[in-house]
Amino acid sequence: MISKEIKGGALLSYATIFATNIVGIVLTPYIIKSLGASEYGLYTMIGAFVGYLTVLDFGINNSIIRFVAKYRAEEDKKGEENFLAVSFIIYALISLCILVLGSIGYLHLDDLFGDTLTADQLNKAKIMVMILIFNIAVTIPGGAFNAICMAYENFTLPKAINLVKYLLRSLLVVVILFYGGDSISLVIIDTIMNLIFIVTMAYIALYKLKVKIRYYTFEKSLAMSIFHYSVWVFVLALVNKLRWQFGQLVLGLNYETTVVAIYAVGITLGSYYGAFSSAISSLFLPKAMQMTVRSESPQVMTDTFVKISRISTYILFFILGGFILVGRQFIHLWVGDTFAEAYLYTVLIMIGLTFTLSQSFGNDLLQAKNKHRFRGIIILTATILGVAVGWNLSLSYGATGLIASVVAFIFLERIVMWWYMNKELQINMVHYFKNFSGQLLCFLIALLISYPLLGLITMPGWFGLFCKVALFALMYCSCMFQVMNKTEKRLVRDLVPASLKIRR
Known part of the structure; x- marks a missing residue:
């Protein structure tokens, strides 16, 4: 059974998305x-330049979710308090590194x-x-409080606050730009x-959830456990950057900033495409940790993996198909014809990410079992090769060559995974592909x-555009309903308000 917090968190995640x-569609142009x-x-390029400092989080936020969920499952309150204190000591050192490295970048x-x-x-x-x-020096340690809420499976209020934050930020952007x-x-x-x-x-973590952060002792083994787990989460964050x-x-080093803007x-x-999938998958890392602590059978893990993957795939395929059909017009x-090349970039990215996004619960299980080292090595190697080849291709083919190379290596990484x-999770991938093949065919x-x-x-x-999207949605839902299992059909029916349901 999926808890009310997960359901509420998922609904708020999709409301936020x-x-x-x-x-974003209205605000970006x-x-x-x-x-x-x-x-x-210039704005996006500098954001990308400084954004590399965010990887110095070293995956500590994910470590907090994993270890706090573990301590809660073991009912070890003292261990949880000491772990959080050690985490914030590490965060203080990270913030200092950010200030030093950021200053070096500024000078160059x-x-x-x-x-x-x-x-x-x-x-x-x-x-x-x-x-x-x-901003980054403060935000990285501050993110620990959100991670604590995630570990406590308290999703609803934080996500509601995040939604309000985004809407208020958008309003301020409009006002500030309007006044120059x-x-x-x-x-x-x-x-x-x-x-x-x-x-x-x-405030939510410390006063509503009554979380205590108390230093007892600096255990070398605990610090090493955090490091061994988080270093590979850090690698995955670096890969994304x-x-x-x-x-x-x-x-930006080879072309004018207009080219960077189109890219x-x-x-x-x-990124919008990826956000739809992560709205569900981000809620399940604590569940993956609990399944690991309880040593669930490979069959249970396979069934859960397939269930979450199928739900994500329905959403991803709808967005991908809709964009393929009407993306150019959109x-x-x-933003105008100046950005027409962005259509091809987006389609390539969406296709490249579909498998990775739909199978993200498998990545959560690897993190929970502390077996994500191999994935970190593979994905880092594939990304470095993809970017290196892409950099060379970009000199002749611009952004298209860069993205095509990155996407090709994403496919190679996924095949290995x-x-x-x-092998490691004993997830029956043959069973997964049998389920996925029906969705792909209907798509x-x-x-x-x-x-x-x-x-x-032909209406301009x-x-x-909305008429075309509505027509595709009708065709898509009609096709996909044919491959939905009973649980998925019941989930769809539960989303329909009671007042609209046909009474028998």
Whole structure:
């Protein structure tokens, strides 16, 4: 049975994703228009440059979720309190490293971007870097409070607060840009909102959940356990930065900021795609930890893996299919023809991420069993090779060559992980693919049926786009309903309000 907190957390996650996507769709062209494509490119490029410091979290947040869930399952309150105290000591050292490394990066901005940025852009870049360094130094340790709530399976209130935070941030962005704000203003807004969110989450963890952080002793074995677990989570975070944000730096070193802006739009749309899947998968790391502590059978783990994967796949395939069919028209209406190339970037990213996103619960199980070292090695190797080959291809083929290379190596990494999950977790991947094949077939049928039908809709503008999406949704749901099992059909029926259900 799925708990009320997980159901509430999932619903709020999707409410947040729906709000962020809708607001993002409306807000992004407004930001681009207000800043201009060149400054928008500068804003995203500097965000990517400083964003690498966020990997210095070293996966401690994930460690908190894993270890606190473990201590709770073992009812070891003293161990939990000491673990959290040791974690915050480590966080203090991390924040110090961020300030030092960030300062070094600040001092070398002229050397890195002096050939591609104007003097005015360099001045703005330096101000943004200083603010972002402070932001990250505070946000990384502050994220521990949200991780504590996750470990306590308290999802509803934190996610509701996160939704309010995003909506308020969006409103402030509109107001600030309306009155002539620039990229520096956006960075200041993000920093202030992050500080407010951290204080709120600390209040929930310390006063609502009554979590205690108390230092008893510094156990070397505990510190090593945290390190051995978190270092590979750190590697995975580094991989995410290398895959997507490093491309902005590569392009920024060789092309003007407008090219970076087009690439950033594709990355943004790809990140929205990933967010839909993570809304469910992010709620299940504590469950994976509990399953590990209870030593659940391979059959139970396989069934849970397939169940979560199938739900994620329904959502992912709908977004992927819809974008393939109407993505060009959407980008034209959304940000204009200047960003038309972002369609291909986004499709490549979506296709490349589909398997990885739909199978993310397997990654949670690997983390819970502390067997994610192998995945860290494989994914880091594949990413370095993908980025290296992509960098070379980008010199001749621009962002298309870069993304194509990264996606190709994502597929190679996933093939290796199918074998590893079958070996280490004893997840029956043959059983998984039998379930997935029906979904894939219905997805392709829905695409083939919808493509000629959408061509009959000739209405221009957003109304025509919405009509096409609605038609595809009808075809897609009709096809996918044929492969839903009884549990999934019951889940769909439960989402229908009682007042709309047909009474027999």
